[in-house]
Amino acid sequence: MIDTTTALELVLKHGTLNTDFFEVDLKDALDYVVAKDVVSRIDMPPFRQSAMDGYALHVHDDFTYTVVGEVQAGDHNDPTLRKGEAVRIFTGAPVPTSANTVVMQERVTLDGNKIIVEGSPKVNMNIRPKAEQIKAGGIAIHKGTTIKGGHIGFLASLGLTKITVSKKPSVAIVVTGNELVAPGMPLSYGEIYESNGAMLRAVLNELGYKNTSVVTIRDDYDTTKNVLSDTLGKYDVVVVTGGVSVGDYDFVGKAFKAIGVQEIFYKVKQKPGKPLFFGKKEETSIFGLPGNPAAALSCFYIYVYPLLKKYEGAEHMNLPTISLPLLSDYTVKGTQAQFLKARIEGAGVRILGGQSSAMVQAFGDANALVCLPVNSMEIKKGQNVKTLLLPTK
Amino acid sequence: MIDTTTALELVLKHGTLNTDFFEVDLKDALDYVVAKDVVSRIDMPPFRQSAMDGYALHVHDDFTYTVVGEVQAGDHNDPTLRKGEAVRIFTGAPVPTSANTVVMQERVTLDGNKIIVEGSPKVNMNIRPKAEQIKAGGIAIHKGTTIKGGHIGFLASLGLTKITVSKKPSVAIVVTGNELVAPGMPLSYGEIYESNGAMLRAVLNELGYKNTSVVTIRDDYDTTKNVLSDTLGKYDVVVVTGGVSVGDYDFVGKAFKAIGVQEIFYKVKQKPGKPLFFGKKEETSIFGLPGNPAAALSCFYIYVYPLLKKYEGAEHMNLPTISLPLLSDYTVKGTQAQFLKARIEGAGVRILGGQSSAMVQAFGDANALVCLPVNSMEIKKGQNVKTLLLPTK
CATH class of the missing domain: 2.170.190.11 (Molybdopterin biosynthesis moea protein, domain 3.)
Known part of the structure; x- marks a missing residue:
């Protein structure tokens, strides 16, 4: 089993770097990654x-x-x-x-x-002074920058109306599980509502990835193989949730093999998300995420998001990271690396309750993920921990 | 002149709290504020x-x-x-x-x-255990919560397809200045490109406020008065940029008076954004922001954003705040409160170069605003400072 650092390195190494680009109106450029250095045509300010x-x-x-x-x-x-x-x-x-x-x-x-x-x-x-901000011919925004509101202000002040940005990846979410029922329908004993599709689609949307689709399939080998085979050719990234654990009824791994998905890794020394799968077929990247919603979402932020940013040629591929003191002692169960839903507040970070892989509601309160390395054991209040900032508003 | 704390208190005291709500499909609920406690109809999990x-x-x-x-x-x-x-x-x-x-x-x-x-x-x-996450009848999400991806996952897992959310405010941006030319047009001596409109609209969009409009007007009393008068009746929040400083050619203040805008405050002991204006006419809130883009954007995050969140009945109205150690010494010029573009990195926060009110490009690198109180003078490396997290992705 590989460790989390190796896993992320492999994702970024094998993830496709797209070279398609197009011009977008500046007003619609939010969240796109700049594909070519943006050069100013004027001095700014243009006069004293x-x-x-x-x-x-x-x-x-x-x-x-x-x-x-x-x-x-x-x-x-x-x-x-x-x-x-x-x-x-x-x-x-x-x-x-x-x-x-x-x-x-x-x-x-x-x-x-x-x-x-x-x-x-x-x-x-x-x-x-004239040209205090930038000289004509100077680079206003470097290739690889993800466009935020402030950039749009700056580029508009240089008189620009369009910029060249990278194509964004399309993402298919394939949700597997016989126990899953669509929200709004009646629930029988043994069934739960399907939530990974809606959740991952919302998170992708929040991060600026609008070209997404969700398919829900039952745990059936032929269906799984056919749906995956069909999806691989049509999307840049395919995210499967469920069906990757060791259980006898997990057809996903077999289907991957049958349709020629090259396994890059399977299983990572981490909690949640131990049975994480990553593979490639031609230019399509394929993730197998755990079926538990909280585990799926953690793995999404830590592995899938950087792959999407790499596809776009972004300079910063991971979520922003900061080292913050823990606000109270924390005892780690087990020896795996830990990704823990957390909330930044006051002068530090608090690890939230409800860390079970199945419990996604802690993500409601969370604005960060605390990442602890293998064998962390006891972390004391005041000790600094690696903290990933989740998308905040 | 009032201080920044009083200014924000007055904004939140006088800002309208909207009571309109409607049902939205869960998949479209991102960024909305929940208007009524969301109650679970099922135990989750529904069985052991x-x-x-x-x-x-x-x-x-x-x-x-x-x-x-x-x-x-x-x-x-x-x-x-x-x-x-x-x-x-x-x-x-x-x-x-x-x-x-x-x-x-x-x-x-x-x-x-x-x-x-x-x-x-x-x-x-x-x-x-059955109902480990929530019992039937329990509150899944409290009124006042702003919906994020994780919430959508949790609500879908409870079988919900719709939730009741607050109406979002509509925002008009009125940009004033004879020196302003639309991007893409030729620039004469003495002119600069208009960027506040595109920038504020992009930032509003980024934060989930889609019902916006931008009008650019010249520094002319009648036009200013007529446009403002027309806009006040049609939008929940009106943000004027420029025309509020002490200069003889600032018609905005006079136009506000003429059309019956009640001044709540004018001028705040802060840098940037000293000539900030806030007023009301009936249920419409009116901001006069500085014309300089960086000053306008800082004031937007610190005063306008909380007002928008209050309108929606959000529990958390300000941007998330954390106390972080400065990564290097910083000497404050002047005695006013300071809002400084900054970048969180490593285990602290770094104040960026290019803090001039006119220079918006620092907002490209910034992921935070450092807020220093009046008379801050010398801040030493390692000293903790109040840090607002800007929207991150």
């Missing part, structure tokens, strides 16, 4: 910009200046200031080429068409 | 469920049991075990009423139709 409401002037030996005009934001004029002259100027307005400072209006006494400045103004105050 | 592949039996004095049948996941049978009998059982299958434990298959030696168990099995092992 006043950072304050006040007076632009060329510093001379006297405290008094004559106000000879004004420049508002959006004005196109560039008045030439002679010695002892100033112009009224507003935030965002172009600072006249002949001025070398802007004095805040709070530091000025107005006397008719003259101003008296407090003390001797320093040169280059309250001026945002 | 095997947590392992193995053998269900009623413990007796001998190590040997006769295997008299099997129960697969999804089977409806409840075989009665006599003394010394066991059934083969699989993960997720119903444990027979007459069995009091499940022995993992790894702890069993199979000998024809008999099994010999290792040692004396403990009672109630590897059984998930």
Whole structure:
């Protein structure tokens, strides 16, 4: 059985790196990964910009200046200031080429068409230099960046309306289990409601992956083989939940073999998610996740999400990670690596109750996963632990 | 001038709490706030469920049991075990009423139709008790919870297909400034590209607020007054960017007065975002944000986002907050409270370069905002600071 580090390395090594890209309108670019460096066509700011409401002037030996005009934001004029002259100027307005400072209006006494400045103004105050943020030809956003709201603001400020982004992977979720009944239907003894499909689809959606499908199948070898065979050709990533444990009625592993899925690994020294399967067929990556919802979701965040980001060529493939002190002692059962639903609060991280593989409600309170290495045994309050940040809002 | 705490209190005190709700399909429920406690109609699990592949039996004095049948996941049978009998059982299958434990298959030696168990099995092992997660009639998710992927998994597992959620506020973004030119158009001297509209709309979208509009207007009193007057009646929240600073050409404040917007506060002892305005007219909340993109976005996360969450009746209205050690010394300029773009990494938080109000690109690298109180002066490396987590993916 391999360890969690090796498992993630193998996923990222064998995961397909897609090379398809396309142009997207900036307004629709959220969550996409930039496929080519985005280059600015302009200096930003494009001119020396006043950072304050006040007076632009060329510093001379006297405290008094004559106000000879004004420049508002959006004005196109560039008045030439002679010695002892100033112009009224507003935030965002172009600072006249002949001025070398802007004095805040709070530091000025107005006397008719003259101003008296407090003390001797320093040169280059309250001026945002031309190209302070970026020069024309400079790289605004590097290839591999996942686009967030702030990036859209920055790119719009450079006048861009489209960017080139990587294609996102399509994801099929195949849910297996004779015990599963669709929500809304009546439940007989021995049956439970199917929840992995809806959950994984919602999480994929939350993370920006909209091209998804869910199929539910019974534990039947032929059906499993046929559905998987059909799905492999149509999707970039196939996530099967259930049917991968050691039980006699697990047809998934047999079906994988029969349709030519190459096993990269099966079983990882971890809890939850020991019977994790990862394989490839041509360019399609195939995960076999545990059927228990909480185990499936943990494995999704830790292994499937990085694979999706690799497909897109993202620089950061894992969820953001931070080392945080535990807020109370924790005793690990067993020797496997642990992924524990947790909540970041105050100045540390608290491991939540309800860690059983079947219990997904702890994910409601969770905003993090604490990752403990093998043989962790006793972790003391205050000890730092590796903490993955779940998508937060 | 008020402080940041008072400002946020006033926003949340005066912000409208909406009481409209509606039913949404569970698959579309992401990011909505639950309007009524969601009650489970079933016990979950609905029966005693095997947590392992193995053998269900009623413990007796001998190590040997006769295997008299099997129960697969999804089977409806409840075989009665006599003394010394066991059934083969699989993960997720119903444990027979007459069995009091499940022995993992790894702890069993199979000998024809008999099994010999290792040692004396403990009672109630590897059984998930009926209703372990929730009882029928119990509250699955409390009113005020914002729905995430894990919740959708849990609610689906209870058989639910719809939930009752609060209406989301509609948001109009009104961008002002003569210097602003739409991206894609040519730029003249003194002009910059408009980016606040696209940025705020993207961020709203990222946070689940899809009912938004953007209007760009010039610095002209009549236009400003007419557009604002028209917008106030049609949206729950109006966010104006620009036009609220002390400059002579700021028509927004005058327009607010003319159309009957009640000022709740104007100006906050903070950087960036000193000239922040907040007002109400009937049920509509109105923000005046600074025109500088980075300042506008900081104010959005700190003041506008909590107001939107209050509107929806959310329990948690602010972005998640954590206290983290600074990764290097930081010297504060000025005495105001500071909101600083920052990046959580390693075991602490790093304040990023490019904190100027106009420079939004730091938001690309940022995954957090560090909030320093007034008169912070010198903060030393290792000192804990209040850190707001920005939406992460």
